[in-house]
Amino acid sequence: MTTETTAPTTTETAAPAATEPIPAVCGTAPPVRDWPALDLAGTDFDPVLAALMTEGPVTRIRLPYGEGWAWLATRYEDVRTVTNDPRFSRAEVTRRQVTRLAPHFRPRPGSLAWADQPDHNRLRKPLAGAFTVGAMKRLRPRAQEILDGLVDGVVRDGPPADLVARVLEPFPVTVVSEVMGVPEADRDRVHAWTRQIISTSGGVEAAEAAKQGLYGWITETVGARADGPGDDVYSLLGTAVARGEIGMEEAVGLAGPLQIGGEAVTHNCGQMLFLTLTRPELMARMRDRPAERGPVLDELLRWIPHRSTVGLARIALEDVELGDGTKIAAGDPVYVSYLAANRDPRVFPGPDRIDPDRDPNPHLAFGHGTHYCTGAVLARLQTELLVDTLLDRLPGLRLTVPAEGVEWRRRTMIRGPLTLPVTW
Template identity: 70%
Template sequence: MAEDTTTLAGPPDERPLPPVRDWPDVGTNATDFDPVLAELMREGPLTRIRLPHGEEDWAWLATRYEDVKMITNDARFSRAEASVRQFTRLAPHFAPRPGALAWADQPDHNRLRRAASTAYTVSAVRRLRPRAQEMLDELVDAMVQDGPPADLVERVLEPFPISVVCEVMGVPADERRKVHDWTREIISTAGGAEASERAKKGLFGWIAQAVRDRGDSGGQDVLSLLGAAVKSGELRHEEAVSVAGPLQIGGEALTNNSGQMFFLLLTRPDLLERVREDPASRPAVVEELLRYIPHRTAVGLPRIALEDVEIGGVRVGKGDPVYVSYLAANRDPSVFPDPDLIDVDRDAGAHMAFGNGPHYCTGAVFSRMQIELLLDTLLERLPGLRLAVPPGEVPFRQRTMIRGPQALPIAW
């Protein structure tokens, strides 16, 4: 990418467009911030990007906190309109399912979300917490019994979120490995369009049958709630299936996010000592790490401008695709001073790690609960917790949309 920037002067309609920047796959190391995104932030706050896939030549990218906040709350930017466009994108395969929550605008978005929302309320998560602790304890018991060294990802950080999300969704124990294999393939960019499509067919086909089977079950798991919503006419069957899929896939994000958190703790002795000796500081540490961690590769899903909109002195035209970067917003120095430093004494509560606006993550409370349990349990049960290899030997996932360690060898 070129290092020069474009200076805009005059009324928005008369200003030259900023150059289109290709977003190359430069590879990222461990928890390092994406250097391409860092450069785009310096050129911004609004730039034009071209990603590896898709038919449209470019899209806008907003990186400033206030712009990201505005766009994600503004009905003039439509997710539904983007679902029928082959915009420039990271994923090799793009075929949104009809009725998908991620692509819905209001009021459909609230209607779709409401059907499963009772499984993700604060009270529902509170009721789930003892069962989640039991599942975590079983995993840690087995790891402690086998003794160090151990791969924390394999033994705890992968099976725990999978078990919990499957508990919430209502996936039987003997089906969980199959479901996990499908979700892993869906978020990977390595297998190509064919592998991704096979995994989607497998997962969504399985969900479709489960929703049909549970319309009369009266259960409080997500699949039963959605089955009941279909039977009552609140949702169409295809809508229920489209809502359930991303909720199931969400467990993958927690595996990777918590893996990054523990990598950061285990490579920063002062930070680890702080959370070990001062349990009261842990909630603030979690929020700061959520702000700091580079959760994903490149950008997520775009929106389409439904009319001309001026952002930061730049005119975004009607029909233009627009991406926002939550990662960039979380590093905006006007909101988070010295944003590239982990400062557990700052107020990081305004971070956008779970998104913003109507598409704010459904499972945010659910995810925080699991992170709290992991931190408290592992620090209590594993005295002297440390990496079993030098930090540079910890392998991180490559060619995947969600970033995180592939393995995290530990000793205690």
């Protein structure tokens, strides 16, 4: 762990500087490009990533924290290969200090994010029943009830309103808390912890304090539900620990990322609504053809730049050659960019254009392979409910400020608007 730098807050859009790229297929590795975490306003695509994509399907990067450099795969097929090939290991990363975006790195035992097969399936089994399509169908009426209550308050108070503060933050947090089994009295502090964990502000101390608070609370909660009959996630984990199927540390490692998942829904939906509110043709399409909103949401999921830089690395366990002939040596760290893969023109013609009629649309917004998002069905459910309910119940919904006047989150791993001031 190193803390020698802090995440940059610049909004400059210069491409990564260095020498002319040298193709790896010629026997010489491409140059290492520094990739700062730019504080980008709006839904602009990261210019550093865009430049890296033009240099080649596989490049090399250095992020603000950690050590050394890592390969970056940006082409759709290479991203699918790396994320679904057992020769690339997540578990091996826990033994290293690879270059990374997060200022603090201490993987917890049991986290699905760092598990390889067959351990991954063992850890995922206790949670499986909570996130199935059937479970989400049963959850839908309760989620709609929660959302209706929030929107009722917005309608009652009248315009203007900040959709982030009034709906986009409290709705996912409440739904995830109910799925997880967080008592209402604890939800505010749990949300405060998860919000700090995804932030790059505050450095190591703030991140560590938030993680210690959240994981300590999870440990107590899982331990208290060892004999509970509930079907919430913490009860399922408590039962699994009591039966010896997983250890307590593993239960905590499983629960943490799921608890944080509501933050992504807030920010992703914020971007989708911002695009809808600032593109009249998109708003008209959503309003005029409500039965066909599903494919439009898929296109927005493909298009939005939902995160800063990249997610979690993998380590090559043996020499592997990717599609363009680049040799990844055993022991090399490798990142993939789902954002870049979703803009690959070989798969998505006119990738920078939002095309509501795009078909097929095999986007990778929820990942791919073993580490496909556990809560993808839940996230999609919440997204559909949010968009449908807000558009249907707030006729004439529009921003109260120009698009450039919307304030965006700063120094965070997940991008999104800080506020969405609207009237209707």
